[in-house]
């Protein structure tokens with residue numbers, strides 16, 4: 001078994017085809033790649049990421065067929081066995097500080113001298129998703145900045161823990177972080193420790209079944225279908241008037257997810273977007289939920 005798989009997608013670098021790049025990022029995220037490196041080599045754009053070596057090669061083959069159905073003419077797709085140290089080296093070379101919203105900066109923990117005029121989130125995400133490189137993470141961070149009272153919250157699908165750490169630094173009192181992936185749970189614990197916040201958040205393996213309310217709010221950056229399926233759970237957990245921030249979805253998927261959430265009393269106040277990605281921001285209202293008879 002390979003230590004890791006290095007997955008690489010190559011396409012024309014020509015900017016007119018930004019849509020191809022967006023689509024490729026989407027497919028890479030769906031495959032579960034936590035970080036995607038982007039390099040321009042001459043006329044070619046190369047997107048590269050690393051996946052657990054436990055991923056069966058058949059999964060990669062099926063994935064290539066799916067991508068090929070839409071992009072066979074435009075992208076070359078390949079993978080090879082790689083070692084953990086390849087990933088560590090390339091990751092440290094490529095990941096840069098990421099400035100988000102008005103107040104935050106995500107700072108690779110191994111770099112010196114973070115800026116003094118921002119709330120710094122030193123992070124070592126390891127193999128977990130949540131470096132700030134992906135638009136959906138940045139959208140959730142921007143949305144968190146805008147919530148006046150974060151209170152007690154849950155981060156469902158915490159990945160590296162970046163949203164949990166940010167919410168606590170932005171003034172939340174306490175947090176719960178859950179994820180179905182062991183690597184993410186370990187990464188969130190590590191990042192809470194790096195930030196000295198381990199006493200203010202509880203981390204558990206699993207999903208919403210690990211949580212009980214009432215919470216002041218929930219943030220969840222997963223995938224459109226998962227958020228729609230979890231809508232009744234979010235309602236169960238969040239108090240009336242509490243906030244909700246949901247991402248991991250494309251703008252085209254937003255209406256379906258909004259409908260599922262609205263059925264649980266969620267009132268959308270804003271849809272943030274970056275490229276094709278969307279983030280839903282709103283509150284859970286008691287009235288509509290009760291009148292729906294649930």
Ligand SMILES: C[S@@+](CC[C@H](N)C(=O)[O-])C[C@H]1O[C@@H](n2cnc3c(N)ncnc32)[C@H](O)[C@@H]1O
Pocket residue numbers: 129130131132136137140156157158159160161162163178179180181184206207208221222226248
């Ligand atoms: C896109 S990443 C988000 C990571 C981080 N919160 C961020 O915003 O960058 C989604 C995470 O959700 C986790 N996940 C997927 N389905 C889940 C579920 N049903 N319940 C909890 N976590 C889930 C994945 O393991 C992954 O770590």
